[in-house]
Amino acid sequence: MNDLLTVHGLCKNFLLHRQHDAKLLTGCSDVSFSLKPGEFMGIAGPSGAGKSTIIKCIYRTYLPSEGEIFYRTKDGREVDLAAAPERDIISLRRSEMSYVSQFLKVIPRVPAVDILAEQLVARGWRPDGARERAREYLQMMNIDPSLWDTSPVTFSGGEQQRVNLARALITQPRLLLLDEPTASLDAETKKIVVQALLYLKKQGSTMIGVFHDSDVMRRLVDRVFTMTGGRCRSITRMQEVV
């Protein structure tokens, strides 16, 4: 077995407590797939099909209800992300696993360059070196240099999204989970993001991305996992789709 990630029989239900009763919602059920190191899998499907649920379960933002998520760490251990203790999850998040949402959430008033540099400082970099690298990534994401020392709170939506992505890319995660990384970007900016993701893939990172934009997806992924109503409809190699 040399898969990096194996998801087996993953189910996620949400039990919503209400005044007098409770309601059970299904996020996804019986999801299984596996990923080889360096592979990029896309998840497609209509809104509400459970695409984000899968990657949030892998990142453990959602507590999986059933099933296993085996992840092989850098040092060769096999960890079940669905059941591992929280401190193991925290340490994996700090060292090798990243998640990028559509929205940037940061402490206000912290400059963009520091938001990126913090990630490296937390991994033992010296502040000067970290800032240097942070500037390279802002450059790569085509963020105007005049904005680097201002807080992303003042940025446009697309710029925020790129800072958000850069914040994950700068750490070169082994496993990167992407929730619609190109959702609100113009064509030119999408190209930049695609380039950056392809670059990371070349470095050997394994990725799972939720996409609505089939054009972007086609340029990035090796396989597509298509969902409807919380279940897998098909898993296809990229060439066969569209």
Place this chain on the structure above:
Amino acid sequence: MAAANDAFVLRVNRLTKRFGAGCPSCYALTGPAGETNICPRCGSIVACHDVSFDLEEGEILGIVGESGSGKSTLVRCLYFDEEVTDGEAFLAAYGGGRVNLFAATAQKKRHVRNHLMGMVYQNPLLGIKPHFTAGGNVAEKLLTADIYNYAGIRTRAAALLTRTEIPRGRMDDFPAYFSGGMQQRVQIAKALANNPPLLFLDEITIGLDLSVQARVLDLVKEIQRELGIAMLAVSHDLGVIRMLADRTAVMKNGRIVELGLTDQILEDPQHRYTQLLVQSML
């Protein structure tokens, strides 16, 4: 729930704090199920009951809950401001993590508090003396931690105040004439003075205006990143907890009803009360 492990900085076991004489049914009749922390039979207040958790190295553990849920009492017990009714606490840096702090003598407790803990209260004036200079306040904490060299104290105080962005020129001024945000930053400098492995933060952003809030949060994060201090951060503001904490415990009527990764607590809350809390967030 956190699994048992040996990398803890602070371990709390079944901590209970009751105000009042108590009766045999106090604990059964209070708590989230009965939605009260006042015992209907004897009128005692059960502020905290059966609270257990591990605080791990370099971690910020958030504690959220409504007013009266027992969060501040918990922190005050751990800092020995209050005497616990029952329970144990272990500090890795004290007695190899095998000595129950609550059973120690008052003198030992004072030693632990002065050397191994820092506290930042909601109200800065609880933590600092407004009519000592800013530098003098930091010096006081150093003196209690047995550092007596005058020049050393002065240099360290200046460095800490600079770190918390108090202008060098204000070092010999009285915090009584500082703004609330500046007072809070003096308090943080003071709490850090003895290089504690453990820091308690009790609602540190309440009463500060938004711009100062952001700066205090950034300062706390920076301190954690650079010094690796473990912190227990109490707040009723989920936004603050989201920014600071790796893991979060949710308290209700003196009990921990849920403990998990902060993003999991916010996005996939399990307990009825946590769901209510998160759904009420603006």
